[in-house]
Amino acid sequence: MSVRVGLLGATGAVGQRFVQLLEDHPTFEIAAVTASPESAGKSYRDAAKWRVDTPIPDHVAEMTVRETTPEALPDDLDLLFSSLPSGVGAAVEPELCRAGYVVSSNSSNERMAEDVPLTIPEVNPDHLDLLETQREERGWDGALVKNPNCSTITMVPTLAALDQFGLERVHVATLQAVSGAGYSGVTSMEIIDNVLPHIGGEEAKMETESRKLLGDVENGELSLHDVDVSASCNRVPSLDGHLENVFAELDANPDPEAVHEALESLDGADLPSAPDQPIHVFADPDRPQPRLDRMRGKGMQISAGGLRETAEGVQYNCLAHNTIRGAAGASVLNGELLVEEGWV
Incomplete structure (x- = not known):
């Protein structure tokens, strides 16, 4: 089965990750790329300042960049992946859904809308049931699905694994890589x-x-x-990979061995881009580390370590590649789930 896809916002940092991840994908075929009006009409090679660590695919490089409007897109696309800036996404994505397109989006707009699934396939695939409500209330023939923020997606699968112990409160401090801000987001002097x-x-x-x-x-x-989450987010001088220090207060009092087992027992998703084991737990107290561990599972596996008991529950560290698992890869995974569940 071949699914023809379009990439919205294809020239940016996350858009380039989409191109990289979809090269040789067993299901998805890139059939259109869009960007800003300034890039429209150029070849993708000329419009995108390619900064990914693999060569730009030749067939994508020669594609003509389109404007991001329903009128500019081919009618025969089965699915759209969006990495648009949130302001642009808020304006354009509903138009595309109204026109009948199914959109798997990394953009932050509408993530908290009650009828928009915010989905991690290993955590809450059943939230796609909201699409029935979405179509009924909005009158769309298409559909809109979101993946969470890159820092959220690093932590939440670990919380889902620990929910069996009764999650009460979570405190997290993040150490987030500069790529999360985009190529021009943080200057070297900062x-x-x-x-x-x-x-x-x-x-x-x-x-x-x-x-x-x-x-x-x-x-x-x-x-x-009903879990209470408080976060402190920090930008650090690593290139890729968000590392997070999590303090989870639990109703039960599991020992580190039980926590280790719970984390590594989180069910995987039977999807092409999903790692067989969503979370890998290190016994070494100095792991995970961004440079060493961000590419585990081709950048799609979450790593955890430093498990220790606290008076209220457990403390641990977790890590994920922020532009793969935390952005483009998350949207690709949601696109695979949409195909698997018959929405595409």
């Missing part, structure tokens, strides 16, 4: 020999998206998990 102890809007995303991802969908309605 980040070299430095740490930025604030990332605008990031704390709120972690605190709200986590509760939605861990919540329940029943009869087309969403209820948030």
Whole structure:
């Protein structure tokens, strides 16, 4: 089965990851690329300042970049992947869904909308049931699915594994790589020999998206998990890979061995881009580390380590590749889930 896909915002950092990840994909075939009006009409090779660590695929390089409008896209696309800036996504994605396109989006707009699935396939695939409500309430022939923020997706699968012990409160401090801000997002003068102890809007995303991802969908309605999440987000001078220090307060009192087993027992998703084991747990207290561990599972596996008991529960570290598992790869995985569940 071949699924023809379009990439929205294809020339940016996450858009380039989409191109890389979809090269030789067993199901998806890139059939169109879009970008800003300034790039429209150029070849992708000329419009994209290619910065990914593998060569640009020849057939994509020669594609003509289109504008990001329903009128500019081919009618025979089966699925769209979006890495648009949130302001552009908020304006364009509903138009595309109204025109009948199914959109798997990494953009932050509408992640918390009650009828928009915010999905990690290993955590909450049943949230796709919200699409029935979405279509009914919005009158769309298409559909919109979101993946969470890159820092949220690093932590939430670990929380899902620990929910069996009764999640009550979570405190997290992140050490986030510069690629999460985009190529021009943080200047060298800001980040070299430095740490930025604030990332605008990031704390709120972690605190709200986590509760939605861990919540329940029943009869087309969403209820948030009652866990209380507080986050402190920091930009550090690593290139890729978000490392997070998590303190989880639990109703039960599991020992580190039980926590280790719970984390490594989280069920995987039977999808082409999904790792067989979503979470790998290191016994070494100094792992995971971004440079050593971000590419585990081709960048799609989450790593954890440093497990220790606290008075209220457990403390641990977790890590994921922020532009693969935390962005483009997450949207690709959701696209695979949409195909598997018959929405595409």
